[in-house]
Amino acid sequence: MNLTTDQNERPLVDVRHLKQYFNINVGALRTKPLKAVDDISFSIRRGETLGLVGESGCGKTTAGRSILHLYQPTAGEVEFDGKLIRTKDDIRELRKKATMVFQDPYSSLNPRMTVSDIIGEPLDIHRMYSSKKERMDRILELMDRVGLNSEHASRYAHEFSGGQRQRIGIARALALRPEFIVCDEPVSALDVSIQAQVINMFVELQEQMGLTYLFIAHDILVVRHISDRIAVMYLGKMVELADSGVIYDQPLHPYTKSLMSSVPQPDPKIARANKRIVLSGDIPSPLNAPSGCPFRTRCQYATEACAESMPDFKEVEPGHFVACHRVNEL
Amino acid sequence: MDKKFTMHVDVDAFLPATDEEKEYMVQMRPSSTFFKDGIKRLLKNKVATVSLIVIIVITLSSLIIPIFWPYSYDDMLGVKPGKRVDASYNNLAPFEYGKTELKRIEAGEKIFPHVFGTDSSGRDYFIRVVYGTRISLAVGFFASIIVLIIGMTVGSVAGYFGGWVDIIIMRIVDMIYSLPDMLMVILLASVLKVTLGKAIEGTSLEKIGTNIISLFIVFALLYWVSMSRLIRGQILSLREQEYVLASQAAGAKGGWVIRKHLLPNCISVVIISTALQIPNAIFTESFLSFLGLGVNAPMPSLGSLASDALNGLSSYPHRLVIPAIVISLIVLSLNLFGDGLRDAFDPKLRA
Numbered sequence A: 001m002n003l004t005t006d007q008n009e010r011p012l013v014d015v016r017h018l019k020q021y022f023n024i025n026v027g028a029l030r031t032k033p034l035k036a037v038d039d040i041s042f043s044i045r046r047g048e049t050l051g052l053v054g055e056s057g058c059g060k061t062t063a064g065r066s067i068l069h070l071y072q073p074t075a076g077e078v079e080f081d082g083k084l085i086r087t088k089d090d091i092r093e094l095r096k097k098a099t100m101v102f103q104d105p106y107s108s109l110n111p112r113m114t115v116s117d118i119i120g121e122p123l124d125i126h127r128m129y130s131s132k133k134e135r136m137d138r139i140l141e142l143m144d145r146v147g148l149n150s151e152h153a154s155r156y157a158h159e160f161s162g163g164q165r166q167r168i169g170i171a172r173a174l175a176l177r178p179e180f181i182v183c184d185e186p187v188s189a190l191d192v193s194i195q196a197q198v199i200n201m202f203v204e205l206q207e208q209m210g211l212t213y214l215f216i217a218h219d220i221l222v223v224r225h226i227s228d229r230i231a232v233m234y235l236g237k238m239v240e241l242a243d244s245g246v247i248y249d250q251p252l253h254p255y256t257k258s259l260m261s262s263v264p265q266p267d268p269k270i271a272r273a274n275k276r277i278v279l280s281g282d283i284p285s286p287l288n289a290p291s292g293c294p295f296r297t298r299c300q301y302a303t304e305a306c307a308e309s310m311p312d313f314k315e316v317e318p319g320h321f322v323a324c325h326r327v328n329e330l
Numbered sequence B: 001m002d003k004k005f006t007m008h009v010d011v012d013a014f015l016p017a018t019d020e021e022k023e024y025m026v027q028m029r030p031s032s033t034f035f036k037d038g039i040k041r042l043l044k045n046k047v048a049t050v051s052l053i054v055i056i057v058i059t060l061s062s063l064i065i066p067i068f069w070p071y072s073y074d075d076m077l078g079v080k081p082g083k084r085v086d087a088s089y090n091n092l093a094p095f096e097y098g099k100t101e102l103k104r105i106e107a108g109e110k111i112f113p114h115v116f117g118t119d120s121s122g123r124d125y126f127i128r129v130v131y132g133t134r135i136s137l138a139v140g141f142f143a144s145i146i147v148l149i150i151g152m153t154v155g156s157v158a159g160y161f162g163g164w165v166d167i168i169i170m171r172i173v174d175m176i177y178s179l180p181d182m183l184m185v186i187l188l189a190s191v192l193k194v195t196l197g198k199a200i201e202g203t204s205l206e207k208i209g210t211n212i213i214s215l216f217i218v219f220a221l222l223y224w225v226s227m228s229r230l231i232r233g234q235i236l237s238l239r240e241q242e243y244v245l246a247s248q249a250a251g252a253k254g255g256w257v258i259r260k261h262l263l264p265n266c267i268s269v270v271i272i273s274t275a276l277q278i279p280n281a282i283f284t285e286s287f288l289s290f291l292g293l294g295v296n297a298p299m300p301s302l303g304s305l306a307s308d309a310l311n312g313l314s315s316y317p318h319r320l321v322i323p324a325i326v327i328s329l330i331v332l333s334l335n336l337f338g339d340g341l342r343d344a345f346d347p348k349l350r351a
Helices: A060-067 A088-097 A115-126 A132-145 A150-154 A162-174 A192-209 A220-226 A244-249 A254-261 A268-273 A304-308 B019-025 B034-044 B046-068 B099-106 B125-161 B163-178 B181-199 B210-222 B224-238 B242-249 B254-265 B267-290 B302-312 B318-345
Strands: A013-025 A031-044 A049-053 A075-080 A098-101 A180-184 A212-216 A229-234 A237-243 A314-317 A320-322
Touching: A013 A060, A031 A060, A031 A075, A031 A237, A049 A060, A049 A220, A060 A098, A060 A180, A060 A212, A088 A098, A098 A162, A098 B242, A115 A132, A115 A150, A115 A162, A132 A150, A132 A162, A162 A192, A192 A212, A192 A220, A212 A220, A220 A244, A229 A244, A229 A254, A237 A244, A237 A254, A244 A254, B034 B046, B034 B318, B046 B125, B046 B318, B125 B163, B125 B210, B125 B224, B125 B254, B125 B267, B125 B302, B125 B318, B163 B224, B181 B210, B181 B267, B210 B224, B210 B267, B224 B254, B224 B267, B242 B254, B254 B267, B267 B302, B267 B318, B302 B318
Parallel strands: A049 A212, A049 A229, A098 A180, A180 A212
Antiparallel strands: A013 A031, A013 A075, A229 A237, A237 A320, A314 A320
16 A cells, blocks of 8 residues: 655654553552553554554553543543544544444444444434434445445344454444544454455455554454554553564564564475574563563563663664664664 | 266256245344343243233232222221211121111112121221232332332442442442341331421322331332442443443443443343332331331221231131232232243343
């Protein structure tokens, strides 16, 4: 897709120093902040897909939700279409333009509602129609758009398969004609053949409706297929961000390197030539995150400097951001 | 068989399906809702079905019988204006008649029998039992509705908003829970009797009596706590579902989420506990009436009928037995029906 967009063009979504802490009870009356997302900054251009990858528990989903202000961010700013999200009115406007597709197609649809009510709910909330017929027409149009049979409008969600349910969820997300969709692992709960269908549908919808995606996933191949750029998160921090081809072929951060080496390689010759970088140890608990660089406890190149300060998230090549003290030496 | 086994598929063996055949493959089945499924299961349960029929019969007869019954619940048959009180009407046994009635029967008149006899003031006992049933059922039903409304509102607010709201509400609930409820009921009923008496003087509520109203207030104040706890627990688990987040992501506010997503999903628990609340309320009402804190005379309730019967227990035992049987029948069938509802709508709750 279009990677040669003017760098000066205003981004659709601009996230600056976003922090999302949760207070966790660690004693009778003591709480401790869990730093789910800790100071991340990035921007997403209009019409682009930004992939967001990382291990489970690294704060991908939280990042997506706090960008949409489903959680009130602890600190930091989110600018949507040039407008800073500050007041409740801003959030209400944001709800019409930015929405979300969820991971679990089973728990994301209310079992007591028919398909037409599920898809029409955003329309009902914002009263986006003047007559019942207009509402129904819009719902049928949306169902048609995601490849659902209009005869299914009066059925309940439990009568559908996982892939169909995810289509219902996507139709609901499209109801308000949004510009930006946070896709929170939308295909991880589906089996592989259905994954391809749904991914292709995301691509088609993007082309038809000019959508912008933040595509969260842990499957690097899926993310690489759909994304223009990829961001890698580790323990609430963003460690690397670059064009998807670049990050796949020339990762700079030691964590990204090990992540890319873990991708299964279909060609056995190449697979044998590639050395798998296996990380030792587990991901630390975000409640007791290591000082300095969060990755230093598992990084084979870690030095004392890494324990002292968090490396800046700096642009080492045009469009390639890395947060590592030793990026120039490695 | 000289034909060799082959993996090759003979294309000629396949024909495109006609429209008719295609139509045949499309199975249109009416979409079954949660309620239809639950009711189907409920009707399969014989005990629950019989209980339901008993409840319906009792309710309908308590509503319909007073319309055509020739005697009224507060009509003292021995008292005729301008005449001396005819004591022969007091304490009649079942199917006995008073003096003047016997004369009229001899004269060839037909007199409607006193099926359960009369009470000590000469009032037809059958219609009093029917009226008492009506009052008891009404108290049970409306008290449960009050409990349901308060419990549901408070419980869903506490569960959905959480945090400080939840902590404050649940501590209040704990406080009410820890009070000995029978003591509170008696205390409140006797205090409210005095204060309410003046307030409703001259209004249409006076006929119902302060006791019934204070009974409702007592129910409203004390018995919503268990309902609100139950609903809070349900809401707490439901609000973590992703469809709630999806609704919020579409811009829904608290009220919308509670009404559209949370309450519809705990409706089965609500129905079940309301159904089980009704016999509880009837029982409490009977108990209070028995202690003299229930309905105002001459209005009967099953509890006050049983209480009045105590005076003549050795001579007229049927007057205690009849209301006692009716109470037992109502409470038992409502409880069995509630259990059936629970099994049909929420098998997880089965004890």
